[in-house]
Amino acid sequence: MERRVLKDWTANRIFEKSLRLSQKELVFYDGPPFPTGAPHFGTIFVSILKDTLARFFTMDGFSVPRRWGWDCHGLPIENAVEKKLGIKDKTEIEKTLGVAEFNNACRRLVSDCNAAWEEYIRKIGRWVDYKNAYRTLDPKYMESVLWVFKQCYDKGLIYKDYRVTPYCYHCETCLSISDIRESDSTRPRQDPEIVVTFKALDDIGDKPTYYLAWTTTPWTLISNLVLAVGENYHYAAFEHEDKIFIMARDLLPRWKELSGSTPKIIREFEGRALVGKKYVPIFPYYRDLAKEGYFRILAADFVTLEDGVGIVHCAPAFGEDDYWLCKRNGLGVRNPVDAKGCFTPEVKEYAGRNVHDCNKDIIHWLKENHFLLVHKTIEHNYPHCWRCRTPLIYRAMDAWYFAVEKIKGRLLKHNEEINWVPEHVQRGRFGKWLEGARDWNISRSRYWGTPIPVWECSNPNCGEKLVLGSAAEINKYTKNSLSDLHKEFLDEVTIPCPKCSQTMRRVPEVLDCWFESGSMPFGQCHYPFENKDWFEKHFPADFIVEYPGQIRGWFYYLHVLATALLDRAAFKNCLVHGTLLSEEGHKISKSKKNFTDPMELIDKYGADAMRLYLLNSPAVVMEDMNFKDSGVHDQIKQVLLPLWNSYSFFATYANIDGYTGQADHLPESTHPLDKWILAVLYETEKKVEKAFRTFYLNQSVSPIVEFIDELTNWYIRQSRERFWGNGLTSEKKCAYDTLYYALISVLKMLAPSAPFVADYLYKLLTGEESVHLAKWPYIPEQYRNDELIAETAVARNIVSLGLALRQKAGRKVRQPLPALKIVIPSGVERETVNHQMAMIKNELNVKAVEFIADPAAIATLRVVPNPRVIGPKFGKEVQKIIAAAKSGKVREAGDKVIVNDGNQEWKLERADVEISYIGKGGDALCENGILALLDTAVSAELKEEGIANELNRAVQVMRKEAGYAVSDRIKMEIEGPLSEAWKKHIADLALAEQINISEQEADVTKSFDIENRPFRIAIRKISS
Ligand SMILES: [Zn+2]
């Protein structure tokens, strides 16, 4: 079915047509995925959400263009190419292969990968414009990025600085703070955990005194330049093996834990007393700096008492906090580590070796030279490169920064204008992230990205800089205009310095690919070089949808660049969806194989089932969801099959009666069932529409599921006989009109979520081209009927109690029973039940429903108080209350339950007790205040009727087996002990005339044994 629908969509260009339905446009931005990533569960989920919303808004009267995008640049692509070409490090790219060749390889890779996506996305039914996808590698897109850069630069928002940043020594580039907050970038790692001693220059008393410091990066001790303490913390000096050690007093228990010895405190002081004290560096390499004010203790607020010893060793080249502390105190940086993460010749002993690899030898040296006090191993979460998985280091280097902190106030203000779903993201994760926002490192020492368009004078004394923000500006300095703006092209462009006439060259870095995806509103339409009008109508986006990772990613960078350039938010509504976990609640992982390939599930159960399951889950609004394959299957049983069955029911009878519905015809029926289902339809539409409009998609499916249940399990069940009679009477037409209207309305409501089945059935019902070109169904207010809905709810409640009682008593529904006795709660009128009486009797197959005023007449109240709840309220009396309740000294009084043991009376809340009823002369059940007891005494007369019902049922089955059409008239013989009156009744219902039929003449003959009576039935079609 789905394959056929897909074919129709393509052949009839339904998506394209849906875009042309309206002049009013709703703007949607698609967050660009990396083409190298394979589509996975998350991408399928987000695609379903985007598609569902867009389909709704299309039906709601908007044109919703959906343009695909590709994030073609950046480390993920470069890493994939490195792997493919077997490249180990950057020298190979620069010296052996050449940047141009490397970038060509990236270009090829990116264009190879796209096809897999299209098939995935098509299969789940997502409509999106692939052909016009924007790609961040297109020269036009890149030109817009250059323009964005220049705008920001001119506004003073971009600067170059030497500071500490997260750094990957495999990729040989710095990363941004967001990169290390990527969901999969923090992973457990084992590191040494050591406490070392720094010899103080001032001893306490006559014993040598040492400052203790704790670290998990022993290799940074080589470049230690200062120590830091908290001014207000308390420090203690204690004696240990004839030496004095100083550390934070509150962490002494930890010292005990680490060293196994109890410290003997000899002096205490505040941290401020230590500030300015000098010490001897452990390693010799920078010893000379002592004269310049290094190797002393500084006060810092980043020192905590959470771990370590309360004194922090600082290597300003390798710690962000360390760096700023030194900078504020007028101290510089010493960095003996090169771009590959190896020590430089400055550190003779370890030169050329990777810093992490040196830890072991450094610890050994510390031990040999008596600097090491404690050596353990710690497993902690450590940032890794999100692409190549190398453990990161922090390293001071030159980089380009975006001054986010400068515009923080505006960022926060414009956040107020965004409608976040769920709401808490606004003040929560996004708002908090904005409040803590830091300047953004936008440069990468890499190749495959939009180059930073800054040219610097090669004369170190000149300092002239030129920023070029368009291809035209760049082409002023080239012989032939450039066809491409990648690094290999722009690096060739040199400019004579206007100040000193030496040569200006481009800085080597390229932009962080987040800068590019954040420029998407401009880049996708080559703004401002083209499409100025179009841009103005397509900024900001009306809605965007992505996963929570984008709170610090794409959402954030869109917001930063839109605020910087246009001083407004980039999007009005933002839906943040949650995470799909494995059935057991673990992260879905390919290596653990703890999930089924979603495509396999779609092939098995269909895309509609997958969509309904996901849409009806809390994961739509940022919660987690444990994904169960059976959940997809359930959608078929619970939604799609019942829907299909109600369609079949309609189609079968409409076919017989030659009924054709008109899609725009509003049914006018006075039949209570019709009025009821229309009232339910009205209520359902309100709920579904609200869910879509507010972007709380998770509430869009369940009202429809409930409606389908009401339609099949109540409306159609109750209405069956109305469709049976001959000819199209006006009463029958009302039933048809109503069912038809209900069906096409519910299909329209379902169309955004389950686009295949909705379209398939809608086309069968209406003959129209597609449900996706139809308008959203607005159910007129005239159908609203809350009273009728409440009334039917009571009736259904009574029926479900009655059926449960039948089951308990082992009485089949086909056996008529004399009566159901009910007690209704004070809030419900008998009149209300009477309105539905015929239906209740019919459904329960009882001859009468009797109202009973006093519940005690049919059942004994049983009250079991909950001791844990009443305990605090009644104290010592609890035992008396429980005993009295147990012996039945209880009665109900309004919303209270009274317990009276003859001496004393207690009023209990209903919620504090468990209430049940023991029926008198049968089982009793109570639900929602309705108490019911079924009279199961079967008289001889009722027994006859029951048998007739069984036979009637058997005949229906036989008719089906014989392949008769519902309207076929037949001949029938019923042989067996039953009155002629009942036999005639059965024949009438079966459209049969009674006649003797021999075995040979019969189409079907069957024998039955019912209540120990033998029967034989034969049927034969009357040939026309
Ligand atoms: Zn890396």
Ligand SMILES: [Zn+2]
């Ligand atoms: Zn110059």
